Amino acid sequence: QLQLNYYSKSCPKAEDIIKQQVTQLYHKHGNTAVSWVRNLFHDCVVQSCDASLLLETARDGTLVSEQTSERSIGMRNFKYVNTIKAAVEEECPFTVSCADIIALSARDAISLLGGPSIEMKTGRRDSKQSYAKEVEDLIPNHNDSISVVLSRFQAIGIDVEATVALLGAHSVGRVHCVNLVHRLYPTVDTTLDPAHAEYLKRRCPTPNPDPKAVLYSRNDLKTPMIIDNNYYKNILEHKGLLLVDQELATDSRTAPYVQNMANDNQYFHQQFSRAVQLLSETNPLSGDQGEIRKDCRYLNVD
Numbered sequence: 001q002l003q004l005n006y007y008s009k010s011c012p013k014a015e016d017i018i019k020q021q022v023t024q025l026y027h028k029h030g031n032t033a034v035s036w037v038r039n040l041f042h043d044c045v046v047q048s049c050d051a052s053l054l055l056e057t058a059r060d061g062t063l064v065s066e067q068t069s070e071r072s073i074g075m076r077n078f079k080y081v082n083t084i085k086a087a088v089e090e091e092c093p094f095t096v097s098c099a100d101i102i103a104l105s106a107r108d109a110i111s112l113l114g115g116p117s118i119e120m121k122t123g124r125r126d127s128k129q130s131y132a133k134e135v136e137d138l139i140p141n142h143n144d145s146i147s148v149v150l151s152r153f154q155a156i157g158i159d160v161e162a163t164v165a166l167l168g169a170h171s172v173g174r175v176h177c178v179n180l181v182h183r184l185y186p187t188v189d190t191t192l193d194p195a196h197a198e199y200l201k202r203r204c205p206t207p208n209p210d211p212k213a214v215l216y217s218r219n220d221l222k223t224p225m226i227i228d229n230n231y232y233k234n235i236l237e238h239k240g241l242l243l244v245d246q247e248l249a250t251d252s253r254t255a256p257y258v259q260n261m262a263n264d265n266q267y268f269h270q271q272f273s274r275a276v277q278l279l280s281e282t283n284p285l286s287g288d289q290g291e292i293r294k295d296c297r298y299l300n301v302d
């Protein structure tokens, strides 16, 4: 079972090494921290936090990576997960799971990005398979209804208030134009603030952005690299980028929490901590299920 300090005997320095690596990477490439937060979501929602997300497509076609899903658009920095894993392997070979690296790197990233300090249990094990086919049924799309979003989160034990808090992760990072243009062209979505729409049109000047061109807008212009309640202020001002962001502010089930989080950053941080714990503890592999991967990209060879 998951517990605090699972590696205290087997690898007492594990959490320190991960934190050190995450901090070093953050100072070199700040957006790595943003990636670790999104990785937690995309891994944990698909089956469990079991590093299924990190498996790469096998050359012989036996395994398709979840990273190839349309839902994974814009995900980046996977190569630096290997940097973290390598540092941990050097200290304690075959001991610390890639799944725990996903969880702890997200925890450390959240604190580097000005979010709360979160107590996080460890002891997760790594999946022996990828769930590429299931990704689209589990991770909501940017234009899904709030009902779909709430039921997907509820299915893994995440209540409405925690769901609203988790979306606050969109207080950092970026959105590619492909996920935005349907709100701008041929006519501007009337729920979007007109001045903000003009800004977004400058960022995304054509209705059919080349998927390979790196055209994007930042989620939060005021504090783009800080996990704060500015996200909720933005969506109340109709400056949310994704349709789900905008809907969160108006749906009667979520709007009261949005209002409270916009008013009180500390309350947001408390709920965000609680929600990240729920997300990170969903359905873990335990006992002898799964394995401890040597390289997060590949299954161990027996």
Ligand code: HEM
Residues within 6 Å of the ligand: 034, 035, 037, 038, 041, 073, 074, 075, 076, 140, 141, 142, 143, 149, 166, 167, 169, 170, 172, 173, 174, 175, 176, 177, 179, 242, 244
């Ligand atoms: C209804 C649920 C959600 C939907 C539909 C959704 C969708 C998206 C989309 C479409 C993007 C933009 C990707 C791109 O164009 O580059 C994005 C970015 C991001 N999402 Fe979510 N998301 C959801 C929930 C979450 C949650 C729960 C978290 C974490 C707790 C999260 C963390 C992030 C982060 C950090 C980014 C920025 C990534 C970057 O800049 O590299 N999202 N999300």
Ligand SMILES: [Ca+2]
Residues within 6 Å of the ligand: 042, 043, 044, 045, 046, 047, 048, 049, 050, 051, 052, 053
């Ligand atoms: Ca997973």
Ligand SMILES: [Ca+2]
Residues within 6 Å of the ligand: 171, 172, 220, 222, 223, 224, 225, 226, 227, 228, 230, 231
């Ligand atoms: Ca922010």
